[in-house]
Amino acid sequence: MYKRYHIDTSLVELSTTKIGKFEIMRNDACLNCGRCMTHCIYDVHERDSADPRIMADPVNHLCKNCFACIQNCPYHALEMVMNKEFEKLGNTYWTPQVIHTIWNEAEEGKIPVLGSGYRGRFRGSGFDDIWTDMSEIVRPTRDGIHGREYIATAVDLGRKLAWISDFRRLDLPNSYEIQIPMLLDTSPLGLNSKSIILSIIRAAHKLGTFAFLDIENYGNELKPYLKSIALRCPLDKITNLDQSPWKEVNFIEIDLPRQFSISELELALKKLKSENQTALISLGLTDPSLSNGILKQFKEERADILNIHADNDGQSYEGNIFICDSIRKAQLDLVKERMRCEITILAKGGIAAAEHVPKIIICGADAAVLDLSLLVAAGCRVCKGCILNDCPAEIEKLDPEIAEQRIINMICAWRDQLLEILSAMGIRDVRRLRGEKGRAMFYEEIEKESFEFIFKENETAK
Amino acid sequence: MKSVEIKSCNSRFHKNIGKYTVSLNDSCFHCGLCVEICPYCVFERKDGFNHVLAPNSAGCLGPECKEGPYYCTTKCPVDAIKIELDPQWQTLGDFRWTPELIISTWQQAETGEIPSGNFEYKIGASGGGFDNFDFAVDRLTDMSSSDINNIITSDKISTSICLNRRGEGASIEIPVPWYGAGMSFGSISLPSMLARAHSAKAWKTFTSTGEGGYPDELIPYCNHVITQIATGLFGVSEATIKRTPIIEFKYAQGAKPGLGGHLLGDKNTPGVARMREAVPWNSLFSPFPFHSVYSVEDHKKHIDWVKTINPDALVSVKVSTPSDVDMVAVGSYYAGANIINLDGGYGGTGAAPEIAKKNIAMPIEYAITKVHKFLVEEGVREEIVLLASGGIRTAFDIAKSIALGADGAIIGTSDLVALGCVRCGNCESGRGCPRGIATTDPELEKQIDYIWGAQRITNLYASWQKQLKLLLHELGLKDIKQLRGRTDFLRRIDEK
Incomplete structure (x- = not known):
């Protein structure tokens, strides 16, 4: 029977993520009159349960910055400051706001809906320089997640036929359909905590997608989930692999170092093919420029998937190219070679928010690979350096089921937001979004189109 | 006047x-x-x-x-x-509404005077769009305060615009180049709506009902209230269409382009639900788009429909800013609209998915130039009124939109800031606004006395009009209509 794809969410709170943006300070002028309690609708101010004559310390993580208590306090006894702990979260790419948003999504599994307009900068770099398009009146449009129409978020991984020459002998190449254009990755921060790896892989299993796993982290406890594992192995280790679990997985990625010889790669690919004929073969590239040697592997059907790796901030490991640009270039290169439709492009690194998924797909990827965001969903604060036994989020001690549900919640929220974007664009299938640069606006182009004529003329007039 | x-x-x-x-x-x-x-x-x-x-x-x-x-x-x-x-x-405001902008808007609402200048009251800190260019005029250094006073009280500088530029139909002129944006009953409280309507009446301009129906309390202001027809059709009836001088079709909203209006269940109180003919405490998500409109021809039928009910009303079409917004504008013109309201992506809302606020559709600055140019090329620019909204915060934002090619602007968030909004962004759920502005909670809404609120908005408008007059004087113009499309007055502020 037909079953509509659905992700089950449930509320999962985590005490380590109760870090509010603001801190309310109560000074000595307070007479414990309780006016703040009547004005606060978020229960920040309560009376002390042990001694109801005095006010308890404010519950800061509930504060929503409305200034009602501060401005209504007759004695000017309250003051708000930024919470230092909040400001310390993350870094310049994984900003406190990005982390906070993921935490909320992971907790509730819902689309973040807030009042008042956009609050950020006019533009940023990378993803923040892209606006997606929408339709009204002159083009067909769709109801969003609240409508009845079905919008497909499924994508195919693997090789597709360029054309069908003989319907009687249909020899289709291997491909897998996943219901969300997102794959998971267990390798962020070089983490090898067994419990978090298990929860990521179980989440992938439940979501019907794949999770990348470095071969050295494979253990018997992961055996039940083999069909959801994309096994990743450095190139130099492939030739001396032992048997299991290679034969049983559906997806294998060769992690290519910066320097390697094409003949070595060809040898490895040949060996993989002889061990496992059905698995999808992916090449993980840290260098976004596609050499002829790489292109040849795709042309001659030895590899099916191109996974372009960037670091956690979306920068390429060489040459500081942002993941959007890497993907746009790879997409164009493959279009020029007339083989874009036959293979799959994945983008790994720097996918930090729901809007990054549709945007990277517009740039040309088939699907996004989520890595650090999964850890953040589990409570990670993206500190500098990562020492497991001193983790403020206690990732190592986290119950794998809790982490798993939080990851699933976040991905459900991201998929729903993808649906909102697709419906606004009037697109009913995420596969149609791939490389649709015409349905997006890029800062450089639109700024030039709208303003160049104004300011150029004005400057020459001077 | x-x-x-x-x-x-x-x-x-x-x-x-x-x-x-x-x-x-x-x-x-x-x-x-x-x-x-x-x-x-x-x-x-x-x-x-x-x-x-x-x-x-x-x-x-x-x-x-x-x-x-x-x-x-x-x-x-x-x-x-x-x-x-x-x-x-540091805890107040954000890049678009900096703390200085919020405080100086409050000051204007208190006094009705141009701020003294210790706070930046003209631009925000978003680093792009309106915040990235300015008028190329030398600031008034040699003018005495009495000179300035003469200019801002002078009748010789006109800030009025006409809302119907077609040769037929009602002629409506507003003394300031802006009116109030649609904010529904449900997203904001009744006292806030009344404050806006009261001030619109004082200024002989307009405010809009938004999509949540037309509360009876607004009827005394009916000559200054626009009836909005949005995709949810909440509370739209023949009576409300007949009552109004301007009918506004809301196709989309800048803060959530491509999505329908959101009213989360907590705010859908029995009173709101009655007005919307809906079930209380249920979240209301308006559809998107109008399912009766899938083309410009359908759109024309829509306009014909309301024109049949109320032949005297002007028709405004509110659309957001996709890349083909120029086609939409021309289509609306041929369908018979009098006003095109472009609602840019950075506009306000009572509730919208965060992802929609930045990432879908372009900011208003780009859309104005695009649509203005296209309408000029089509040869229909002089017959239609182009109004900009969505991220217009100050008098200077209004002036800049006009210089880019709009006839005027539509104001939403600034009205609320005048009522005391701090832009904390928690209007969407629970009891709504703890400051009593965007709430439907019967207790919280008592914080706003609508006469007080109306005076605050009126004062803000007064200060804005003074700023516009002063600016026009500095530019050597006598009429705000002469400013339209004068991009040669603009200069880029170098990024710091």
Whole structure:
């Protein structure tokens, strides 16, 4: 029977993520009159349960910055400051706001809906320089997640036929359909905590997608989930692999170092093919420029998937190219070679928010690979350096089921937001979004189109 | 025209927010010198008392007045006064609505005067769009205050615009180049709606019902209230269409382009539900788009439909800003619309998915130039009124949109800031706005007295009109209509 794809969410709170943006300070002028309690609708101010004559310390993580208590306090006894702990979260790419948003999504599994307009900068770099398009009146449009129409978020991984020459002998190449254009990755921060790896892989299993796993982290406890594992192995280790679990997985990625010889790669690919004929073969590239040697592997059907790796901030490991640009270039290169439709492009690194998924797909990827965001969903604060036994989020001690549900919640929220974007664009299938640069606006182009004529003329007039 | 009454209208709170915090330490012996010298009433001593009260920091200008004769810290005989940047300042506002913009909008709402200039009241800090260009005029340095006063009260500089430029139908002129945006009953409280309507009536401009129906309390203001017909069709009836001089079709909203209106269940109180003919406490998500409109031809049928019901009304079409917004605008023109309202992506909302606010559709700055150019090329620009909304915060944003090619602007969030909004962004759920503005909670909404609110909005508009007049004078223009499309007045502010 037909079953509509659905992700089950449930509320999962985590005490380590109760870090509010603001801190309310109560000074000595307070007479414990309780006016703040009547004005606060978020229960920040309560009376002390042990001694109801005095006010308890404010519950800061509930504060929503409305200034009602501060401005209504007759004695000017309250003051708000930024919470230092909040400001310390993350870094310049994984900003406190990005982390906070993921935490909320992971907790509730819902689309973040807030009042008042956009609050950020006019533009940023990378993803923040892209606006997606929408339709009204002159083009067909769709109801969003609240409508009845079905919008497909499924994508195919693997090789597709360029054309069908003989319907009687249909020899289709291997491909897998996943219901969300997102794959998971267990390798962020070089983490090898067994419990978090298990929860990521179980989440992938439940979501019907794949999770990348470095071969050295494979253990018997992961055996039940083999069909959801994309096994990743450095190139130099492939030739001396032992048997299991290679034969049983559906997806294998060769992690290519910066320097390697094409003949070595060809040898490895040949060996993989002889061990496992059905698995999808992916090449993980840290260098976004596609050499002829790489292109040849795709042309001659030895590899099916191109996974372009960037670091956690979306920068390429060489040459500081942002993941959007890497993907746009790879997409164009493959279009020029007339083989874009036959293979799959994945983008790994720097996918930090729901809007990054549709945007990277517009740039040309088939699907996004989520890595650090999964850890953040589990409570990670993206500190500098990562020492497991001193983790403020206690990732190592986290119950794998809790982490798993939080990851699933976040991905459900991201998929729903993808649906909102697709419906606004009037697109009913995420596969149609791939490389649709015409349905997006890029800062450089639109700024030039709208303003160049104004300011150029004005400057020459001077 | 009878001028609008400006009355000073103070904040409704015990404590105001300021940039600096002023403190007196223990060595103060309450000589009262500071009370005498500070013209901003930071220090106060009640009659018959010995002690100086705790300083009212919000009035303090900070080190700005160091050069002036009344800088208290150096005058204090015992060095008891300390002025510091208030750490609270960082918690207020954001890139688009900086704390300085919020505070100066409050100041304008209190006094009705152009801010004195100690806070940046013209642009925000978003680093792009309106915040990235300015008018190429030399600031008035040699003008005396009486000169300035003559200009801003002069009738010779006109800020009025006409809302119908087709040769037929009602002729409606508003004295200021803006009117109020649609904010529904449900997203904001009834007192807030009344305050807006009251002020619109005073200014002979308009405010819009939004999509939540037309509360009976607004009927006394019906000549200044636009009936909005949005995709949810909540509370739209023949009576409400007949009652209004302007009918607004809301195809999309800038803060959530491509999505219907959101009213989360918590705010859908029985009163709101009755108005919307919906079930109380259920979330209401309007469809997107109008399912009766899938083409410009369908759109024309829509307009014909309301014109049949109310032949005298002007028709405004509110659309957001996709890349083909120019086609939409021309289509609306041929379908018979009088006003095109472009709602840019950075506009306000009572509730919208965060992902939609930045990432879908373009900011208004781009859309204005695009549509204006296209309408000119099509040869229909002179027959249609182009209004910009979605991220218009100040008088200068209005002037900039006009210089880019719009006829005027539509104002939403600024009205609410005048009522005391701090842009905390929690209007969407629970009891709504803790400050009583965007709430449907019967208890919270009592915080706003609508007469007080109307005066605040009126004052803000007065200050804006003065700023526009001054700007027009500086540019050597006599009429705001002459400013339209004058991109040659604009210059880029170099990014810092």
